[in-house]
Structures are given as C-alpha cells and as structure tokens.
Amino acid sequence: MQQALQHLVNGTILGGTYALLGIGLTLIFGVMRVVNFTHGELYAFGAYMAYGLVALLRLDFYLSLLLATLLGTALGAAIELLLLRPLRRADIDSVMLAMIGAALVLQNANMWAWGGVAKLVPSPFAGTPLVFGPVSVMPLRLFVLGISCALLVGFWLLLERTRAGIAMRATFQDAETASLMGVRVGWVSTATFAIGSGLAAAAGALLGPVFMVSPTMGDLVGLKAFAIVILGGLGNLPGAVIGGFALGYVEEFGGGFLSTEYRDAFGFLLIILVLAVRPQGLVALKERVG
Amino acid sequence: MSALLGWGFVAAMAALPLVMPDPYLLAVLTSAGIFIIGAISLNLLLGYTGQLSLGHAAFFGLGAYASALTSLGFDIGIGFGHRLRLEPQPVAVGFLAAILVSGCFGWLLGRLAFRIRGAYFVIITICFAQVLRMVALNWVELTQGPMALVGIPPFALWLPGRGVVELYAKNQTYWLVLGVAVLAFLVVRQIVHSRIGRALVALRENETLARSVGIRVTHYLVIATVVSAAIAGAAGSLFAHYVRIVDPDVFLFIYTVTMVIMVITGGKGTLWGPVVGGLIFGPLPDMLRGSAPPEAQWIAYGLAMILLVMFLPRGIVPAVAGWLPARRAAAPLPAPAPSPVQGGAG
Numbered sequence: 001m002q003q004a005l006q007h008l009v010n011g012t013i014l015g016g017t018y019a020l021l022g023i024g025l026t027l028i029f030g031v032m033r034v035v036n037f038t039h040g041e042l043y044a045f046g047a048y049m050a051y052g053l054v055a056l057l058r059l060d061f062y063l064s065l066l067l068a069t070l071l072g073t074a075l076g077a078a079i080e081l082l083l084l085r086p087l088r089r090a091d092i093d094s095v096m097l098a099m100i101g102a103a104l105v106l107q108n109a110n111m112w113a114w115g116g117v118a119k120l121v122p123s124p125f126a127g128t129p130l131v132f133g134p135v136s137v138m139p140l141r142l143f144v145l146g147i148s149c150a151l152l153v154g155f156w157l158l159l160e161r162t163r164a165g166i167a168m169r170a171t172f173q174d175a176e177t178a179s180l181m182g183v184r185v186g187w188v189s190t191a192t193f194a195i196g197s198g199l200a201a202a203a204g205a206l207l208g209p210v211f212m213v214s215p216t217m218g219d220l221v222g223l224k225a226f227a228i229v230i231l232g233g234l235g236n237l238p239g240a241v242i243g244g245f246a247l248g249y250v251e252e253f254g255g256g257f258l259s260t261e262y263r264d265a266f267g268f269l270l271i272i273l274v275l276a277v278r279p280q281g282l283v284a285l286k287e288r289v290g
Numbered sequence: 291m292s293a294l295l296g297w298g299f300v301a302a303m304a305a306l307p308l309v310m311p312d313p314y315l316l317a318v319l320t321s322a323g324i325f326i327i328g329a330i331s332l333n334l335l336l337g338y339t340g341q342l343s344l345g346h347a348a349f350f351g352l353g354a355y356a357s358a359l360t361s362l363g364f365d366i367g368i369g370f371g372h373r374l375r376l377e378p379q380p381v382a383v384g385f386l387a388a389i390l391v392s393g394c395f396g397w398l399l400g401r402l403a404f405r406i407r408g409a410y411f412v413i414i415t416i417c418f419a420q421v422l423r424m425v426a427l428n429w430v431e432l433t434q435g436p437m438a439l440v441g442i443p444p445f446a447l448w449l450p451g452r453g454v455v456e457l458y459a460k461n462q463t464y465w466l467v468l469g470v471a472v473l474a475f476l477v478v479r480q481i482v483h484s485r486i487g488r489a490l491v492a493l494r495e496n497e498t499l500a501r502s503v504g505i506r507v508t509h510y511l512v513i514a515t516v517v518s519a520a521i522a523g524a525a526g527s528l529f530a531h532y533v534r535i536v537d538p539d540v541f542l543f544i545y546t547v548t549m550v551i552m553v554i555t556g557g558k559g560t561l562w563g564p565v566v567g568g569l570i571f572g573p574l575p576d577m578l579r580g581s582a583p584p585e586a587q588w589i590a591y592g593l594a595m596i597l598l599v600m601f602l603p604r605g606i607v608p609a610v611a612g613w614l615p616a617r618r619a620a621a622p623l624p625a626p627a628p629s630p631v632q633g634g635a636g
Contacts (some may be wrong), residue, residue, distance in 0.1 A: 035409045086600060092408060093342045094599045096553060100344075101549060101595030108585040116441070171405060205389050223420060226413045234409060265424035268417040274401050 002134040013141045016125035016148030020203040021157060021221065022228030030172045030235035033092060033194040034084060037099040039200050040222020041106035046072045046201025046213065047116055048191030051121045057061025058198035061124050065147075065205045068220035072201020073194045085186065103222070105250060111215035123209035144206045151202060152241065155195075159237075168192055172235070200225070200282045222263060227267040296562075303468055306372050307461035321574025322527050328545075329473045329552035329564035331521035336550070338482060338561035339514050340494035341407075345399070345415030346549055348422050349519040351540035352395055353388035353526025355426065355433060358536045360384035364522040381446045385527045392523025400515035404508050416543065423541035438537035445531045457498045463532055466509040470528060474521045481517060483573055490514055494559075523615045544588070551595055557605025566606050 021043065028036045046068045053064035083102055087095050125140040159165035168180035171188045179185045204213075204221075211217075228247050233237020247267050255263035308315055330348050335343045363378035379387075403414045413492045426433045433439065445466055446456045455462075460526030481487050489510045493500035501507055548571065571591070578587045602609060 024472060029409070035412065083596065089583060090599065090603070093340075094603055096342060096409075096412060098596045098599040099549075101592040102600070104547065104592030105589050112583065112585040114587075130557055144492070205381040223413075223416060227417070230410065259428075261428040265421055268421045268424075270419050272402070272414060272421070273382070275410055 003256065004253075006135045006247070007256045008207060009135050009137055010141075010254075011249040011252035012245065013137070013145045013248075014252060015245035016152070016246075017042045017203045017207055018122070018224065018228050018248050020148050020199050020206075021225040021243030022150055022244040023152065023227045023237060024199035024231065026229045026232065026235055026237060027168075027172075028193055028196040028239040029229070030237070031175075032084070032189050033093065034193075035096050035099065036193075037096065037103040037222060038079060039196070039225050040218035040220070041103050041110070042072050042076060042197045042200040042218075043204035043221045043225075044110055044213070044218035045075060045106065046204030047121070047213040047217070048110055048119075048204075050205035050208045051114075051119050051213050054121050054123075055119070065086050065202070068205035069202040072204070074199030075192055075201075076197020077194040079197070080190045084189070084193065103218070107218055110218075116215060118214040120212055121191035121205075124139070125209075133265060140141035140209055144210060147206055148203070151199065155199070158195075164188075164191060164229060172252060196252045224267055227271045230271050297532055300468070300472055304465065306377070307464055311461065313460045316464045318531060318573045318576045319463045320460070320467050322568060323464070323471050323577075324525050324532065324549055325473050325552065325572050326565055326568030327467070327474050327528070328522050328523035329549045329556075329568050330369075330471070330520045331477055331525065333561075333564045334478050334481065334514050334518040334521075334559060336553050337557075337563065338487060338490045338494065339511055341404075341511070342412050343415045343515075343518075344412050344416075344543070344546055344550070345419040346518075346522055347541050347543065347545035348399075348415075348419035349392040349396060349522035350545060350549075351419070351422060351426070351536075351538075352519075353523030354530040354536045354540050355393045355439070356391035356523065357381075357384035357388035357527035358439045359432065360387040360532040361443050361531070362439065362441070364432055381443055384531070385422045385524065388523040388527035388530075389520045390523075392469045392526065393520035396516040396519025397512060399519070400512035402436065404511045404515075416546075418541065419541050419546065423538050426538035426541060433538070436538060437531075438535050440535050442530055442534045442536065443532060445528075457595040467528055467532070470524060474524065475565070477517065477521065481514070486510055486513055491559075547591065547595075551591055551598075554605055555594070555598055557609075559606035560605065560607040560611075563605050563607045579636065 002235070021039070025036055027041045028034055028039075034180055049071050050064050053059045053067055057064075059067070065253055079102060083098060084095070087098055090098075120145035123140050125143065127138075129136040129138050130142070159169060167183045167188050168191070170181065170183055171185055171192075175185050178188075215275030224247065228243040229240055232241070244259070247270070250266050250270055251263055254266040258266075306319070328346065331349075332343065332346045334528075335341050335346075360376065360379045361381050361384040362374050365373060365375045368374045373568050389619065398489075399415070399418055403411055403418075406414065425442075430437075431436070444456050445463065447462075447466070469503050482490075489500070489505045492503075492505055497507060526540070529540070552567035552571050553564050554567070555570060556563030556565065575587055578590070600603070
C-alpha cells in the first residue's frame with residue numbers, strides 16, 4: 001500500500017510533464033493536421049539548451065529554463081515557416097516524411113553538437129527527499145510538477161480567454177470557416193506550432209535535471225508523446241492531459257509491480273491495445289482519422 | 291522499363307565481380323543489395339497500397355533474429371518448468387524460418403492495423419518495431435539482449451558436385467544477395483501485375499470506390515502485408531548471415547528510414563523505384579564513412595528526404611519516365627496522386 005502511494009506520487013509527477021508533451025502534439029495535429037515527428041526532438045532540444053545555459057554559460061537555473069523554452073518556441077516557429085508552410089498543399093503522408101527528415105536532422109545535430117555522452121543538468125535543489133508520512137519526494141520533482149501544472153493552466157487560459165486562443169480553437173474546429181471569418185490561418189498555424197514546440201521544449205528542460213540528457217532520447221519521448229495523444233484521441237486537448245497522466249501511472253505502476261525492464265514498452269503495448277480495441281482513443285468521441 | 295533492359299541490368303550486375311573483383315566494392319554492394327530487398331518489399335506497402343508503414347525494420351529484424359536463432363539453436367524456459375529446445379539447423383532452414391516468422395507477424399500486424407488508417411496506422415507500425423526492440427533487449431535468455439547474437443554461421447548453399455559450401459567469399463555472397471533480390475523483384479512484379487495488384491492500386495486511389503465495387507479491402511491489404519513482411523524477413527536473414535552478428539538495434543527506426551528513403555527517392559509505386567533509390571542511398575554510408583562522421587550522414591539523409599518531398603515528390607523513376615516521351619507507353623504505373631484515402635485528414 002505504501003509502495004502504491006509512492007508510485008502514485010511518482011506517476012503524477014511524470015504524468016504532468018507527459019501531459020505537457022501530449023497537449024503540444026495534439027494541438028498541432030488538431031489545428032494543422034500535421035503528424036509532428038519533430039516533437040521528441042524539440043523535447044531533446046529544450047533539455048540540451050537547459051544544459052548548455054546552466055552548465056556551460058552558468059546562467060541562473062530558472063532563467064535558463066525560461067530561455068530554453070523560448071528557444072524551443074523559436075525553433076518551432078522556424079520549422080513551421082521554413083518547412084510546413086511551403087508544404088501546406090501536400091498530402092499528409094508527404095508532410096510526415098518531411099517531418100521525419102527534419103527529426104533526423106535535429107537529432108543528429110544534437111549528437112554532433114553535444115556528443116554521445118549523457119549529461120545531467122545541475123539544479124539548485126537539495127538532494128535530500130522531503131518525507132510526507134509514507135511517501136518521500138525530491139524537492140526538484142515537486143518543482144517540476146508545480147511548473148507543469150502552471151503551464152497547463154496557463155495554456156488553458158490562453159486557449160479559453162484570449163483572442164489568439166479563440167482563433168486557434170476556431171481553426172481547430174474548421175480551418176476553412178475560420179479563414180472566412182477573418183482568422184489568418186497561416187499565422188495561427190505558426191503560433192500553434194511554436195507554442196506546441198515550446199511546451200515540448202519546456203518539458204525537456206524540466207526533466208533535464210531529473211533524468212539524463214542524451215541525443216537519442218527524443219526518439220523514445222516522441223513515441224511516448226504519440227502514445228499519450230492516441231490514448232486521448234488525436235486532436236483532443238483534454239484527452240491529451242488524461243492520456244499524459246494515464247501513461248505516467250501505467251509506466252510507474254507497470255514498472256513497479258510487473259517488470260522494470262519493460263517499463264518503456266508498456267506505453268507502446270497500451271497504444272497497440274487501444275488502437276486495436278478503440279481506435280478513436282479512450283476519451284474521444286470523434287471518428288477515426290482517414 | 292522494358293524487360294530486356296531489366297535483364298540486361300541484372301546480367302551487368304551479375305558480371306560485375308568478374309570484371310571488378312574489388313572486395314570493398316562487392317561488400318558495399320552486398321549490404322546495399324540487402325537493403326534494396328527490404329526497400330522492394332516496403333514498396334509493396336508504401337507504393338502500391340499507399341499505407342505509410344514505418345515499422346518495416348520490425349520484419350527485417352524478426353527475420354534476422356529468426357534466422358540467426360534457428361541456425362544457432364536455442365534452449366529457453368517457457369514457464370511451468372518446461373523448456374523449448376532447438377538444435378542448430380542448417381542455414382537454409384533459418385532462411386525459411388525467417389520468411390515464415392516475418393510473414394506470420396505481417397499477418398498479425400495486418401489484421402490489427404488495417405482497421406485504422408492514416409496517422410494511426412503509421413504510429414501503430416512504429417510502436418510495433420519499438421516493442422520488438424524492447425523484447426530483443428530484455429529477453430536475454432533467447433536473444434542475449436544487448437550482448438547480441440554472435441558467431442552466426444555464414445550462408446551455405448548446396449552446389450552440384452561440391453556438396454554444401456559455406457559462402458565466405460565476397461563474390462559468392464554478392465551473387466546470393468543478387469539472386470534473392472531478383473526473386474523478390476519478380477514476386478512483387480507478379481503480384482502488382484495480378485488481380486491482387488490491381489485491387490491494391492484501386493484501393494490506394496479511392497478506397498470507398500474500391501469497396502463499393504466489391505473489392506475486399508482488408509483481405510488484399512493483409513495479403514500485401516504478409517508478402518511484404520516475408521520478403522523483408524528474407525532480407526533480414528541475409529543480413530544476419532552476412533554480418534554474422536545481430537543485436538537489438540536492427541529494430542531501430544533508422545533502418546526503416548533507410549528503406550523509406552530508398553523507396554521515395556526512386557519512386558514509390560514503381561517497380562524499379564526501390565532499386566534506383568537503393569543504388570543511390572545504399573552505398574552512400576560507406577562512401578561517406580571516411581570523410582564525415584555518421585551524424586553528418588544522417589543529417590544528409592534527413593535533408594535529402596525533405597528536399598525530395600518538396601521538389602521531387604514522385605521520385606526519380608517517374609520523373610525520368612516523364613522526360614522520355616517515347617518510353618511513356620512502357621512507363622511504370624503512375625505515382626499515387628494525393629487522394630482522399632492517403633490524405634486521410636477528414
């Protein structure tokens with residue numbers, strides 16, 4: 001029971017960052033109909049930027065996280081303008097191939113720039129865990145959870161309460177009608193891709209001090225982001241948050257009680273299972289894609 | 291491309307070791323040939339059914355493991371105190387096992403995955419390869435995990451008058467790979483030109499219409515997946531006995547990407563596309579090895595993929611066929627136009 005409580009806490013913390021990853025990916029799919037294979041690489045980019053700023057440039061930890069997120073946002077905007085905008089009229093498969101190409105470039109650029117050795121982002125938090133009765137948690141992880149939740153709430157406010165958010169949601173529902181209503185769909189796409197990428201980079205920068213940063217980590221994380229999004233249904237925002245926490249719990253409990261070695265495989269098995277049984281996702285009511 | 295030209299090309303490739311017996315060149319072409327076989331099989335799915343299958347390395351890796359394990363033998367516990375044992379078998383049995391195992395998994399994935407389309411299909415195929423990689427990494431009793439399967443015997447063929455001969459020499463493996471490649475090409479051509487192939491193209495172009503005229507869409511898609519997986523398994527088997535070491539990295543996405551790049555460069559949905567693309571991208575890693583780090587090679591692959599999608603979306607073979615108006619009658623099937631089935635957005 002105590003062990004279960006501990007796993008619940010760990011799963012929640014992991015789930016928060018997974019939700020950040022998932023929400024960016026699902027927003028990009030919903031607004032732009034783009035299957036974003038670079039998402040995991042932006043996560044890696046965020047983590048490496050955090051490492052570079054904290055460990056090499058010796059900037060303030062919190063400032064570095066913010067800068068890493070902003071740099072990720074900028075990179076996302078650049079990808080949208082240079083790659084996706086010219087391919088606006090191409091079919092979904094061609095865009096997928098181009099995005100895979102972009103992911104290859106980003107991943108190997110990381111490998112080239114930083115080398116293959118895993119790095120750890122130094123953090124100012126104490127190394128001793130806080131103990132709350134039966135569970136203990138590292139202060140750093142609590143900070144990660146707090147920031148993830150703050151970003152999720154901030155993102156929700158952006159979507160619900162601002163003009164840009166309304167334009168985004170309108171494009172999400174029906175791009176053509178939105179453009180007839182005067183929404184500049186092109187810029188909404190750029191903003192969406194930039195924000196989604198920024199969220200991925202933020203997740204990477206937040207987890208950089210928790211886990212090791214390595215050049216190929218984007219692969220696994222990218223696939224996990226897909227797992228999260230599929231759990232909730234592609235293009236479903238609340239679904240992505242639920243999917244993020246669901247994957248966090250599945251990994252944490254599966255890793256704790258079933259098998260540590262297959263921890264990372266649970267997510268993929270879950271996707272295959274979900275797609276075989278309920279292709280539209282666990283929470284989505286929308287019809288399947290394609 | 292006319293049949294005469296095709297056979298002329300095969301004859302030229304077959305004569306190459308006699309004219310230029312350079313072992314380095316033959317080694318490069320042999321490994322390129324193995325991936326060309328993979329690309330030929332992928333083309334059946336990617337080009338003719340229009341399904342972007344990004345887990346093709348799964349079948350390639352399954353074939354490699356099946357073949358290696360059959361020829362090495364294994365002894366594993368299967369629970370409840372029982373053990374499953376296999377004595378080392380001849381390499382030819384391993385080759386057949388590779389085809390069989392990959393084909394079976396192709397059937398499984400086909401049944402499972404073709405209920406869904408578009409982005410979901412792509413993701414399920416990627417996950418399939420990832421799960422297999424995890425199994426290969428963690429089922430140490432069977433696969434040796436990250437320590438890899440080593441000491442895999444080389445290919446052996448029964449030759450008239452000489453009995454069973456192990457193929458150590460570069461030119462012998464080269465001819466073997468060439469032979470399997472020609473076989474794979476002929477199998478795919480046969481399917482494409484048959485009733486099945488026409489059904490596949492029909493559903494690629496317009497699935498709803500194909501369904502409405504009574505084409506059993508899932509049935510044909512599963513057939514295509516099984517054949518494609520089986521050929522990829524054969525390529526994996528060749529890989530295992532050529533490199534003679536198999537580790538879980540054969541399931542890496544990178545291998546799928548290599549095959550995908552070959553297919554789209556040459557021209558998906560054309561019989562010669564994977565061959566042309568494979569002859570360009572197959573030897574590239576070896577040629578770049580001396581002058582640039584491997585990262586640079588993958589960056590070049592990534593950029594090539596982006597540029598191709600932007601500027602030559604149909605690939606080289608259809609483009610060349612278009613430049614030669616006289617040959618147009620003999621040109622391969624037209625490349626897939628963006629159709630609602632493929633586009634799959636709504």
